[in-house]
Amino acid sequence: DVKVTQSSRYLVKRTGEKVFLECVQDMDHENMFWYRQDPGLGLRLIYFSYDVKMKEKGDIPEGYSVSREKKERFSLILESASTNQTSMYLCASSVGTAFYGYTFGSGTRLTVV
């Protein structure tokens, strides 16, 4: 069974902390994505990556960075967590053309206090 695995289901962090959200896929997919999901706003794209060491900004990259050192792993980094980054974070992956859509991870609910 193909999978996208997010390392934490729930996280609580303090304002100002550096936060790492990890995502691993076992499907040898080229593309990986990070979205945040907020009520009434749907999913908004933060960053994505086509290949190892490559990254592209999405619609809301401010306050975030990413790392993709290996094909199967895509990390989202909150450099200095703030309360407005409290959200559900979803990782997804797809094959090169993405014609058949994404496979999503189960999500990480992050609370910044």
Added chain:
Amino acid sequence: ELKVEQNPLFLSMQEGKNYTIYCNYSTTSDRLYWYRQDPGKSLESLFVLLSNGAVKQEGRLMASLDTKARLSTLHITAAVHDLSATYFCAVGNNNNDMRFGAGTRLTVKP
């Protein structure tokens, strides 16, 4: 910039009734996706629509795509309680990413 509008955002239906969810998008695309999300769960792929006029059906759900009108619909026939969930449409953008609508929270009542 690609924008995706979905309506309604909330939909309360009685079992046995029919209804349609609409997804409009702002720029040309030939890829349209529908996903379902149950509370506390991740997104599950329902339909992939890749051409104008594409129609796909699975059980009580049918999705269609009109690329000229930049419109997709998700039609629900004879709703049952198990269909209660949030439904998202997503539109393929350049560079193999996609943009999502805000979601439609569907509640089916007995």
